[in-house]
Structure formats: structure tokens, C-alpha cells
Amino acid sequence: MKTYFAGLKLPAPTVKVVSVNGGRNQPTTANSADGEVLLDIEVAAAVAPKARIVVYFAPNTSQGFLNAITAAVHDTTNKPSIISISWGGPESTWTAQSMDQFDQTFQAAALLGVTVCCAAGDNGSADGVADGQPHADFPASSPHALACGGTKLTANAQTISDEVVWNEGPDSATGGGLSAHFPVPDYQRALTLPTATPPGRGLPDVAGDADPATGYQVRVDGQNMVIGGTSAVAPLWAGLLALLNQKLPKPVGFLNPLLYGSLAGKNVCRDITSGTNGAFAAAPGWDACTGWGSPQGASLLAALQSASPSVA
Template structure:
């Protein structure tokens, strides 16, 4: 079962233009500059949890990546939820864990990182059980106590039992109430939403990103000059597009006043995810280029750690109820509205990017300095 969300392309994009840095993809310094991430924050004093369902990660690859970019390697701890060992990033599906760690660590190198590892199993029922086990474990983790959590896994809601999704959402709400911001990738299959390419050919929102108290992170295409459009791809099914749509399980939270209809809408916001404007990483000792909301999510989680660092310097507690804050303070948070593109995918007509919130990029991407300072100074 493939529930991870990252994809590769070659060193030129579909228009034939070379990717950034001579075809090497965006570097951490590029992302910091293009999203205006403040240089005086490192995530110091914060703990970022990263939930993985693979066989571990390569600290050697991560350290090589960080050193390539002049980043002091952060502290990393490994926690096995169910006895799964860290194999050091030897298997193909270990790339996700290495990717998440490398890029969250690049944005918040002063934070401590905890990799919570569990076996996803072979069926969606087994994955549900593994996710619930992991979330429960973190809820009761009195050793590391992360203030932000990044989850780059999921699939269309139809793939899961509705009761299991409600149980996940209940635990995520409890985490949120404790000051743990849970960030979840919104998916890479556009409005279609399923990893299985063979239907049903209708719109599916991605779970557990539809959990009302999680922050669902969608995807954009980021240009070198800083502009963005929705991540969309009208070619073959494998191309990818920003996951987004409306839940069939969860009603619209009271704070989603900007969202039409009566269901929980996702994503809440978006960051670069298109492999055509992809990120460099190191896997099994070699640089490669990746995309997907699976990298947008840990990058955003790291930004939240920076905001919590700033809040701590002001004597404030870590953020809580961030999904509600995003909608209540949307006009003040420095969102970069994205109005071009859609998330049509695999023959299923998607939603259009438009002014304000939409089911492709949410409120858009962020000017991180404005975003962080508002969260630090204006949110109780």
C-alpha cells in the first residue's frame, strides 16, 4: 500500500526549462528567501515530531544534506511506536522519512526532532490502526512533548473506515488542545484524491488531512521570482496535483466561514510542492529532486516551530487552535493569495484557484515573516 506523498521528475520541468540551481532543485536558502523566512529564528527550544510509516531514515543522508547547505545538524531522536527498527534508510519507502527530516531540519535547525516510526501494514485497515496507535502514543508522550507534528501520509476518505477517521480526528483535537499543532499533507492526487488510479472517478478529499483540528497543507508551483500558481498537471495520471476538496465525513467547522457549503474544506494553505519547482534532497548518498505535499507539510511545520520560538521569547505558550486562527485572522497573516490553476487530476475535474479561500491552495502560501510575527504577537 502506497500512502506516502512525494514524486520525482527529471532535472527539467514540463516546459523544458531547467530547474533551480542548474537543475539541482531549490536549496534551503532559496525557500527561505522566497517565503521570507526570518533568519533570526531557528526553532530553538522547540520539539518537532514527524510521524513516519516506513522502515526508518538515514541520518547520514540528512547530515550530508545539511552540511551541503551550511546548516548545523539538529538533534534527532528515534522512537519506535510498535517495535519497527530504523534500518538507516535502506529501502525505497524510507525516502519519505529522510525527506521530511531533511527539510524540516533545514528550516528549523535549532529544534529537536523526534521521528515517530510505525509499520503501515499492507492494508488500509492496518494503516488506520498504525495511525491511531501513533497518535495515541504521541498524545501520551511525556518525554519529548512536541509542540508541532508533521504527517505526510494519507489517501482519499473513501479508503478508510469512517469510524477510524473520527477516532483520528478526536485524538488530533486533543493534541491541538494541548498545544500540539498537527500539520497533514493534503495529498498529491488533486481533487481525485486516490492513489488507486482506477476509480471511482469522482472527487475525494484526503484523510486524515480532513480532520477539522489539523492544518491541511496543499501544494503550489513556486517560480524563481517568487510568484506562485496552483500545483496542477493535466497530463498522465502520475503527474500529481494539489489535494483539495470537501469532506464526506466531517461537517464544516464553525470557523471555516470563508468556505462554501456545509463540509470541512481542505487545504487550509499551501506551499511549493510541484516537482517542476522541486526541492533538492539526498537519498542513499545521492542528491535528487522531489516534490509533493509531503515536503510542503514539514516545511510548514518548521515554520510553526519558528512561531512558537518567537512566542516563547515573549513569554507565551505554544500555539493552539491554529486551524481556527488561520480563518479568524486570515486578513492579518500575510497569506499570498493564489488565483491561477486548478487541481484537475486523473480525468476528474478539480476546483479552481480563485481570490480568497479555495479547495486547491486554501488561503494560499505565506510571507513567513508576517505570518510568524502575527502568530507571535497578536494571538493569545
């Protein structure tokens, strides 16, 4: 971490580790899950220098995952205002009970003013399921999560010249679609959702650069590498929200109702209108590939400041 942030000429973040159910920091090799852990920390802390980062380690089980989230949401010592989650899988691989338990914890986070950013998946609209049908990725499909999709970004120096849906093939494309478990939430009822019977919660909500070809330079277990995927977009948005929270009267918290309500049409996201993730196509406004689009940070801050009396 010290080497990485010194290379960026940024202050290294304060990183605290919390053990849940005996889980602990146990690095192995750079091509392991360590890449996910370091990607999340390094992207979030590069966007929000001097951020206080807390990493919750838990057993790699559904119950361990839930306990880690519960510990973070109700952590009265560290009091996180944003939680970034880059782990997930197709809804069809989860039990209905597990998904409901996770969503209840995310509801608690919303009530406590904590934003939960979740990666929307990296295997296109099928989410890696080989049945020819679209599948939403969970926990991003929870209506109380800020689901983060992916774009392919082309830049010229500091100027974005083009940004489209990230899709380099079925196993390298942004997730997105409609939940088969969660019904359409109230904040999405005004949307024209893709056809499904019955319709479900649409995702993602927002997006950011996820193409590994234009990915994020990270350092994992002493090796420098480039990693992409929506796993990078969740901490990207988490870092941005940390910066916004610094400038607002209180944390942004549950952003979704604002995104689909008072912030709609306020240019808070760069609308992505080209490309598909397989079953779904980008279009003006919200779509099931990139949501409302990638962040326009200054515009989002201005809109939130004007709406601050009603921020959830």
C-alpha cells in the same frame, strides 16, 4: 544526515527515534518509503536549524498509524509542539471509525497546544480514485489538522515571480476539496464553500511549493535527489511553526480557528488565485486548491504576536 546538512552549511538536527508497536528505523533503498522519512526530516530541520526532531516508527497499518500519532501527542518525554504527517489516502479507503479515532487524537493535540500538519495529497481533486468524483485526502481532512496543499512556484533569485496551483496532471497535482465524512467546522462557517450536498470540511487550509520540478533537494540513502509533493509542504509548515513558537509566549497550537478568524485579511499567506486541481479552482481568498495560500512568515509572526493573548 550529517552529509546533507554539511552541504547546506547548517547544523545537523538532533534526531531521536521512538519505536511504536515494534516499528523501527529500517532503511532499504532510495526509491522506497525512505524518501518520505528523509524528506520530512530534512525539510523541517533545514527551515528550523537545530530543531529537535523525533521520528515515530510504527507498523504500516491503520492501527499502527494511529498508535504512532497517539504516542507523539501524549509523549511526555519529548513533548513535541508540532507533528508533521506526510502519509494519507482517500477518505473512501478509511473506515468511519478509524477517521473518528484519528480526529479524536487530533482534538487532544489541539487541547494540548500541539499543531498537526498533514499533507493534502498529490493526486488532484480525485485523490487517485478512478470514479470521476472528487475525494478528500485523510488525515488532512480532519477538522483538527492543518491541511497543507501545493503550489507551483517560479522564482527569480530570491524573488517569487509567479505562484499558481500545482497541477501537472491527475497524478501530479495538489489534493483538496470537501470532506465526505467531517461536517463543516465552526471556523469555516463564514466561507463560501464549493457546492456539495451535504457540505463538508473544506481543505486545504494553507499551501506551499510542491511541484517536483521546483522541489526540494534532499539526500536519501546516500543519493542526492529532488522530491516534491504536498509531503514536502507539511514539514515546510512544521519548520516555520517551530520558528514562530520560539518567538511567541506559547506554542501556536491549533492554528485553524485563527487562520479563519482573527488572522484572515492580515496578509499572513500569499493568496494563490490561478489554477485548478481538477474539480476545484483557485480564487481570491480561501479555495479548495491552496487554502489561504503559501506562508508569509514575517507577517504571520507579527499577526500572531499581536493576537498572542488569545492564541489557542
